[in-house]
Amino acid sequence: AQSVTQLGSHVSVSEGALVLLRCNYSSSVPPYLFWYVQYPNQGLQLLLKYTSAATLVKGINGFEAEFKKSETSFHLTKPSAHMSDAAEYFCAVEAAGNKLTFGGGTRVLVKP
Amino acid sequence: DAGVIQSPRHEVTEMGQEVTLRCKPISGHNSLFWYRQTMMRGLELLIYFNNNVPIDDSGMPEDRFSAKMPNASFSTLKIQPSEPRDSAVYFCASSSGTPFLLNEQFFGPGTRLTVL
Numbered sequence: 001a002q003s004v005t006q007l008g009s010h011v012s013v014s015e016g017a018l019v020l021l022r023c024n025y026s027s028s029v030p031p032y033l034f035w036y037v038q039y040p041n042q043g044l045q046l047l048l049k050y051t052s053a054a055t056l057v058k059g060i061n062g063f064e065a066e067f068k069k070s071e072t073s074f075h076l077t078k079p080s081a082h083m084s085d086a087a088e089y090f091c092a093v094e095a096a097g098n099k100l101t102f103g104g105g106t107r108v109l110v111k112p
Numbered sequence: 113d114a115g116v117i118q119s120p121r122h123e124v125t126e127m128g129q130e131v132t133l134r135c136k137p138i139s140g141h142n143s144l145f146w147y148r149q150t151m152m153r154g155l156e157l158l159i160y161f162n163n164n165v166p167i168d169d170s171g172m173p174e175d176r177f178s179a180k181m182p183n184a185s186f187s188t189l190k191i192q193p194s195e196p197r198d199s200a201v202y203f204c205a206s207s208s209g210t211p212f213l214l215n216e217q218f219f220g221p222g223t224r225l226t227v228l
Contacts, residue, residue, distance in 0.1 A: 036219075043116070043203055043219030044155075090155065099168065100217065102155040 002027040002093045006103035014111045019063075019078040021106050023091035026072060032094040033074040035065055038105075039087045047089070050074060061085070086110045116220035118204050124226045130192040133223045136185055137206030145217060146179055146189050147203040155203075161187065194227045201225070 007022040025031055032051050036044040048059025055067045061084075065076045074091060091103040117136040125131055137144050146158040159169040164181045172179070176195070181187040191198055201222045209215035 041221075043205075043221050045219070046216050049216065099157055099160060101157075104154045 002031060002101050004091050004093050004101055004103035006089075006091050006106050008106055009104060010107045010109065012109045012111060013081045015083055016080050019076075019081045019085060019108065021076040021089050021091075021108070023065075023074045023076065023103060024072055025074060025091070025093045027093055033065075033067060034092040034094070034100065035059065035063070035074075035076050036090045036092060036102075037061075037087050038090065044090065047076070081108075081110050083110050083112065116204055116206050116218055118202075118220040118223050120223060121221065122224045122226075124228065125194055126228050127195055128193045129227075130190065131194045131198075131225060131227075133189040133202050133204075133225070135187045135189070135204030135220060137187070137204070138218055139185070141206035141208050141218070142184065143207045143209050143215075143217075144181060144187050145205040145207075146187070147205065147219075148200045149203060149222070150200045158189070158202075191225075194225075196227045199225055199227050 003026045005024045013019055034049045035047040037047050038044050047063050048057045050057050050067045058064045063078045065074050067074050088105045088107045090105050092100040094100050119134045142163050144161045147155050148158055149155050158171045159179045160167050161181045177191055179189045201224050203219050203222045205217040205219045207215045207217045
């Protein structure tokens with residue numbers, strides 16, 4: 001069975017500072033990994049996905065994530081935070097059967 | 113495309129009442145998912161359909177919950193009778209994936225259910 005752990009339920013960053021959201025997964029098979037973003041009162045939107053091609057994955061809105069098999073991690077980063085990045089971010093793993101298992105989410109607050 | 117459409121967006125009901133949530137997936141998508149989001153349990157997959165057939169309903173909490181997909185463009189999630197602990201945001205998502213081929217899931221805006 002697969003699982004996802006997101007370290008830190010809340011992260012506060014200053015505008016212009018680095019955003020780093022941590023995600024560790026466990027999976028018995030090579031995983032597909034995803035980051036989704038949820039803005040207030042909206043559904044989830046895909047930021048990026050890893051499907052065993054390049055280990056560094058670039059997504060929308062300047063986000064990227066690096067798959068590290070040795071660390072079973074898929075951390076999300078953005079070099080410079082913008083006020084519009086305030087949202088909740090979910091890491092998810094899909095190991096088989098087109099089913100996603102989500103982490104608990106990390107809420108990002110951006111301070112001016 | 114209008115994306116995944118869910119109705120109603122908000123539902124307030126009293127304990128014991130029947131609740132029906134509706135979803136229209138993106139045209140051409142053949143997989144449909146129902147999720148529940150709560151503060152305590154996060155995002156949980158309730159049930160997954162492929163080509164209108166339920167593939168995995170292991171996440172359905174109990175017999176009070178049922179889901180149907182009578183055709184490729186419509187699905188319902190029914191709770192009967194509803195209980196206060198069912199209060200949550202329910203999301204529908206669709207994709208063009210299959211049980212063996214992964215594709216991005218597109219989420220609807222959700223239905224916020226409050227059971228008093």
